[in-house]
Every structure is written in C-alpha cells, then in structure tokens.
Amino acid sequence: MRVSELIGSRKEVYSISEETTVMDAAKYLREKQVRSVGVLDGTGRLAGVVSQSDISDKVAAENKCPAWMKVSEIMSRDLLTVSPDMTFEESLRAMEQHGVYHLLILDTQKRYRGMLSVSDLLKVLAADSKGRADLLESYMFPAR
Numbered sequence: 001m002r003v004s005e006l007i008g009s010r011k012e013v014y015s016i017s018e019e020t021t022v023m024d025a026a027k028y029l030r031e032k033q034v035r036s037v038g039v040l041d042g043t044g045r046l047a048g049v050v051s052q053s054d055i056s057d058k059v060a061a062e063n064k065c066p067a068w069m070k071v072s073e074i075m076s077r078d079l080l081t082v083s084p085d086m087t088f089e090e091s092l093r094a095m096e097q098h099g100v101y102h103l104l105i106l107d108t109q110k111r112y113r114g115m116l117s118v119s120d121l122l123k124v125l126a127a128d129s130k131g132r133a134d135l136l137e138s139y140m141f142p143a144r
Contacts, residue, residue, distance in 0.1 A: 003091060003105060004084035006120050013114040015040050018047050022066035022074060026055050036102055038112050039075045046112040048075030081106045084113065087112060092121055092136075101140075 015038040016025055029037060029052055036051035051070045058074040059066050073123055081104045082091060091103055095118060105113040125136055 001124065002029070003082055003086045003088075003103075003116055004115060006088065006091075006124065007084075007105065007114055010114060013112065014105065014128065015112060016050070016071060018042075018070065018072040018075070020071050022050075022055055022059050022069040022071055025050055025071045026052075026066060029055075035117075036115065038104060039071055040112060044112075045110065046079065046081075046104060046106065048072070048077045049079060049102070049115075050075040077143040079104055082116065083108070088121065088124060091116055095121070 014028075014032050014034055018039050018041055020028070025037070027034055029035065036048055036054075039048040039050055046116075047107055048071075054074050054076065055066070059069060060063075071133040080094065080098050080100055080103060082094065082105055084105060084107060086094075094103060095101065101118045103116045105116060107113050122136060122140075
C-alpha cells in the first residue's frame with residue numbers, strides 16, 4: 001500500500017497561511033479536530049508546520065500573546081516530507097526513525113498534499129492485523 005492510497009479518499013487538505021495569527025491557528029486546529037497543520041507561504045508552497053504543542057510550548061508556556069504572533073514565528077521549518085509513492089512500510093519506518101507522528105506529503109511538483117498521521121497508519125494495521133496494531137499502539141502510547 002502506498003501513501004496515495006492511504007490518503008486517496010480525503011476531500012480536504014488542511015493548511016493555513018504563514019501570516020495567520022497563532023490564535024486563529026489554534027481555533028483552526030480545534031475546528032478541524034487535528035493536532036497539526038501545514039503552513040503555506042505567499043506562493044502556496046509548504047513553508048512549515050504548526051502543531052498544538054508548538055502553540056502550548058512556544059506561546060502559552062512563555063506567556064506570549066497569541067493574538068499578535070504569526071505562526072511563522074513558531075512553526076517548525078525542519079520538515080520531514082514524503083511522496084505519494086512512498087509505501088506504508090517506508091512511512092512507518094520514517095516516523096519511527098525520526099520520532100514524529102506526522103509526515104508531510106509533497107507531490108512531484110512539490111505541492112503540499114496533506115499529512116499522513118500515525119493514526120492513519122494505525123487504521124491500516126488494525127484492518128490488516130489486530131495483533132500488530134496493538135503492538136504499534138503500545139509503542140506509541142506506552143502505559144504509565
């Protein structure tokens with residue numbers, strides 16, 4: 001199975017502009033019920049990613065004003081991207097090797113096509129083999 005098959009049925013790609021305020025980004029994440037979103041520059045190219053943890057760690061925890069800050073000030077710029085042709089196994093390996101929960105998908109023209117999350121991969125594993133899904137889930141969400 002390839003990344004394109006994993007995201008094929010999606011109707012919407014969630015993204016915001018790098019000029020979006022942190023407050024509006026937080027509202028967008030809540031509205032769309034996602035943990036992170038791609039940030040596009042003025043030309044529509046992927047410039048970064050902003051997550052709930054970026055907002056809590058870089059804004060709320062430092063007592064900064066989210067209404068005045070732009071996401072470009074807090075977004076992650078060191079991006080791990082994949083192509084739609086990448087396999088399920090390669091995606092899973094990339095997440096594990098880099099300790100990330102999302103992979104940013106760029107097509108051959110470097111256009112942003114969305115994110116592949118660990119939840120997406122868990123769904124495939126669950127459908128394929130309940131035992132392997134339980135193992136991955138215990139790795140991702142260890143008991144405390």
